[in-house]
Amino acid sequence: MSTIQAEKIADPWPIINRSNEPVIExxxxxxxxxxxxxxxxxxxNLYNGENLVILGKSGSGKSVLIKCIVRLLNPDGGTIHVFGEEVGQLGNAGLSELRKKIGFLFQSGALYDSMTVRQNLEFPLRRIKKGLTEKxxxxxxxxxxxxxGLADALNKMPSQLSGGMRKRISLARTVVVDPMIxxxxxxxxxxxxVTSDEISELINDVQQKYKTSSIIITHDIECARATADRIIMLKDGEVYTEGTIEDFEKSTDPLIKSFFK
Amino acid sequence: MGKFTPIIQVIPRVLPKVRDVTKHSMTRLSEKTLEQTGIFSRFLMDVADVSLFIGRLVREMFSGHFEWREFFQQCFQIGSKSLALISITGAIMGLVLTIQSRPVLVDFGAVSMLPGMVAVSLIREMGPVITALICAGKVGSGMGAELGSMKVTEQIEAMEVSSTNPMRFLVVTRFLAATLMIPLLVLYADLMGILGSWAGANIKGDVTFSLFFSQAFSSIAFIDFLPAVVKTFFFGAVIGLVGTYKGYNAGRGTESVGKAANSAVVLASLLVIVTDMIAVQITDMLMS
Structure with missing residues (x-):
């Protein structure tokens, strides 16, 4: 149990309209x-159109949390509702339908090594957007x-790309199927x-262009600053505190200050 | 009381030692028991894991939607990429067998039986087993390493969130491709072996291609051919199953990729030999 008491933040989320129904609960x-x-x-809760950043030290359960949302991991307790459907109760077909609405950008990029960039992007497109013509x-x-910004990488293999390019291609593969979350x-x-800033910009572009709601797991404060509408901090597997980036920057809490120094 | 005094005096000194020895022995005994229980329970868990994997594999195989494109690609990968290796190995197998057998057959005046002897031994035993062992090394380790690295780099999870069943896409296709392609590679290796044998026969003798082949094939009965072909399907299934199982269930770290590839080769090779032994016993029982 934490000895540091999280301070109460009065209005944690002034930007987005809280009357919205949560898309993830x-x-x-x-x-x-x-x-x-x-x-x-x-x-x-993740509300419609918001960029929610989840901050926390390594091992605080951030990645586990989002893997539970798409049921790559099965939770031991509690419930997750996405667009009103309880994820734990879905059968294979229901889960497959739900996953079509969710884009997941993996930490490692997870590009398929044996496929070219074009094939990597076509792979989810052919499976999720059935009925599209080749053109x-x-x-x-x-x-x-x-x-x-990587149209010229179309026929390259993932091994020929830099780390930043792989992340961009991976982001392109995720948004190619028009996910809602x-x-x-x-x-x-x-x-x-520099590349981190470019990725943060791309995250904002994706939100604006595709009207997505996003959960961004990070411990990179610059990324949080650039993308967050609201921030939740996890500590030892629990929600420690939540607020806007301004609230976090003004905070005198030692743990929060250690992130924002 | 007086005569017991020395004993009573000794007891407090001896008792802690006895207690220590007993405690030590008990600890060692319990550690050993726990270790053995651990090994046994790990073995049982492995068996359960493999059974579940096979169950899921069979279920996905008959679940309706089949990944034909990936299946044909895997057939091509297994077949074409092993072809050069199988050609060389098969030819050398026949060549060496001929060079080694010829002097003995010459001594007995039975050199005309050379093509038949080589063909029967290649088709019945040497071709299937040696080709399967080579494929266990090449195909089995390839599958273990490929799926293992996909697991480590989250590619399998990425597939899952793309609404693609990785078991159906990756495992079923590779398993069936190995089951189908390895028998074809064995037949090809047999053919290359007979060609190598003909080349070997011509090093010290002179025999025409058509004569050698007609003698070789006239010695092969259907009963030589059928069990050998049937068992190669099992060899292929074993190699495909072990390769995909080890890769799909690799750990999280990068070292687990090497472990998956290595254990796939070792286990697949061992199981090929065991399967061969069982197949020979069954064939023997049926033929006698």
């Missing part, structure tokens, strides 16, 4: 690995590649500050 989520609790009792697929692939797992980890 997480209630009392619990998850342990080998009897070691990772998420203790987490309740979080439409090709146009869509080029459009998203142009959006991330984006989950970013440490999108700027391992990148230089």
């Amino acid at each position: 997480i209630m009392n989520l619990k998850k342990s690995f080998d009897m070691e609790p990772v998420l203790v009792d987490v309740s979080i 439409e697929i090709s146009e869509k692939v080029i459009e998203v590649l142009e959006n991330v 984006m989950l970013y797992d440490e999108p700027t980890t391992g990148l230089d500050p």
Whole structure:
């Protein structure tokens, strides 16, 4: 149990209209690995159109949280509702339908090594947007590649790309199927500050262009500053505090200050 | 009381030592028991894991939607990429067998039986087993490493969130491609072996291609051919199953990729030998 008491932040989310229905509603989520609790009792809502940043130290359960949302991991307790549907109650077909609405950017990029950039982008498109013609697929692939500024990488293999380029292509692969929710797992980890800023800009572009609601898992404060409408900090598998970036920057809490120094 | 005094005096000194020895022995005994229980329970968990994996594999195989494109790509990968290796190995197998057998057959005046002997031994045993062992090394380790690295770099999870069933897309296709392609590679290796044998026969003798082949094939009965072909399907299934299982269940770290590839080769090779032994016993029982 934490000895540091989280301070109360009066109006944690003034920008977005709170009367919106949450697109993701997480209630009392619990998850342990080998009897070691990772998420203790987490309740979080993601509202329509918002960029929610989840901050926390390594091992605080951030990545586990978003993997539970798409049921890559099964929680031990609690419920997750996405667009009103309880994720834990969905069958294979229901889960597959739900995943079509959610884009997931993995920490490592997770590009398929054996496929070219074009094939990487076509892969989810052919499976999720069935019925598209070859011409439409090709146009869509080029459009998203142009959006991330890498149209010339179309026929390259992932091994020929730099870390930043891989992240951009991975982001392009995620948005190519027009998801309604984006989950970013440490999108700027391992990148230089300039490339990190570019990725943060792309996250904002995606939100504006595709009207997505996003959860951004990070411990990169610059990324949080650039993208967050609201921030939630996790500590030891629990929600420690929440607020806007300004609230966090003004905070005198030692843990928050250690992030924002 | 007086005569017991020395004993009573000794007890407090001896008792802690006895207690220590007992405690030590008990600790060692319990550690050993726990260790053995641990090994046994790990073994049981592995068996359960493999059974669940096979169950899921079979279920996904008959679940309706089949990934034909990936299946044909895997067939091509397994077949074309092993072809050069199988050609060389098959030819050398036949060549060496001929060079080694010829002097003995010459001594017995039975050199005319050379093509038949080589063909029967290649088709019945040497071709299937040696080709399967080579494929266990090449195909099995390739599958283990490929799926293992996909697991480590979250590619399998990425597939899952793209509404693609990775078990169906990655495992079923590779398993079936190995089951189908390895028998074809074995037949090809047999053919290359007979060609190598003909080349070997011509090093010290002179025999025409058509004569050698007609003698070789006239010695092969259907009963030589059928069990050998049937068992190669099992070899392929074993190699595909072990390769995909080890890769799909690799750990999280990068070292687990190497472990998956390595254990896939070792286990697949061992299981090929065991399967061969069982197949030979069954064939023997059926033929006698």
